[in-house]
Amino acid sequence: MAAEFEVPSPHEQQLEHVVEHAHGSGDNFAGKIAMVTAIMATAGAMFSYQVGSTESAAAMNKNNAVIKKTEAANQWSYYQAKSSRQNLSELAMTIPGVDASKYAASAERYKKEKEEIRIGAEKLEAESLAWDEKSEASMHQHHRWAQAMTAIQIAISLAAITLLTRKNWLKRMSFSVGGVGLVLGALAALHI
Template sequence: MSDEYEIAGPHEHALEHPGGHGGVESDPSAAWMAVMTAILASVGAICSYQSGANENLALYYKNEAAIRKTEASNQWAYYQAKGEKQNLAELGAALMVANAGQEAKFQADIQKYRSQKEPIRAHAEAIEKLVDQDDKASEALMHQHHRWAQSTTLIQISIGLAAVALLTRRRWLRFLSIGVALGGVVTAATAFMGG
């Protein structure tokens, strides 16, 4: 016979008598809440991933817009330089009215610069349209990112509420957890649809 005393902890007592001391049998909704929490954790992980992916894409398009904006600015500077050369040629032609040979050379330069400016302008405007498209794509993706992030937050709150509801056995907390979870799922659906 041993002189040691064995003291049973509360967890052992609960295992020996699960029915009367708050086990799953006494609260069947606890198992349902646990399954809901696991599903919400999975949905939350997907929403978190989508949030990050959308943010990265939004930043990509914003970066592309900035690069193209610089390219367009360079094209406009080139256009302006051709315009300045054209202006100088026009001034030279006006000053060389008495010298027909020189005036003809300046007139040819005027036509050359005028014809060179048009494709440069068209190219700069085309680049600016791409900048606008990239900016709009970035803004739409960023808006969608915010929806995914809101959904993730609501789902995390719901999981926390479910844990507290299981510990405190408060029915109203369970309903609140379910309501917040539904809000998170609806927000995720909105993000998925692009809204």
Template structure:
């Protein structure tokens, strides 16, 4: 290892270097330009994939917070229910101050209703956050697939450049287009597999 360290070249680096050494080679120049575009698009897809993964984690955290708050509200609901039952039982005892215990039971019943409403509201919020998290995670997977497709296309372009096999260039284009399509699906929040499954279910 030299004192200046070393640098690992990727497929795009090799394509650019090859084009630089064959300046008059149109085939090499075209592939170098194509790999530069694919590398840029792949980097963008990777960034967007990371962003949606962060969103999914944030939404999941919000869902957990809402679920914990809902559990607390349900606990208060149970506690007020117990106190209400005790007050109602006390009101039925001989010689008890029935008016006072009935008033307590009514107050506990009102508090219990508020706690139940709050708990149901928080449970709904938790479900909504979980749904958002699942959607963001699915979009993240789409971005990841799109990024992988562009990386494969770049590698194929490098192989095409080294072997001079023009048929490989067609394969490279196909893989790159697949990557673009996956990126478009992620950008517009389209789930082609889900749509096909829903269509098949409707047909039956």
């Protein structure tokens, strides 16, 4: 059986060297970076879940809005058909030799039916609008979660570079960008 071996990349070698050097010398620089990176990665995982969840909610809400809009359009078509029948009945009342009272009753019935249909169609349009507003709110929250996740990912990348370079200004930048990500996540959670 052939022995398997792995050739580490220069990046991996440098990271191992920095971590070993830090632990061996009692320097907790790498330990702090690792701990903060683990916290940021955990926050990023939660943000990532929320990104997908809010996007799905926005899509479902938009779908419901379209369904209600279609139902409203169907009702308006039905309303138009009743209007046509009402108009024909009113026209028939003017034809000499026909029972005008019969067509007057039909015209009045169609007028009453149209009113009920109009109320239903307007209700469906209002429901469609409400679903659209919910979709927009979910998309706004989705964008906030995505911004938060992006900031956390940038902070983690900066933390990795910080481990390699051991620059304090990079550490501060990484922590600052991570803080921005957490603030954006809080804004998303608060629907702001």
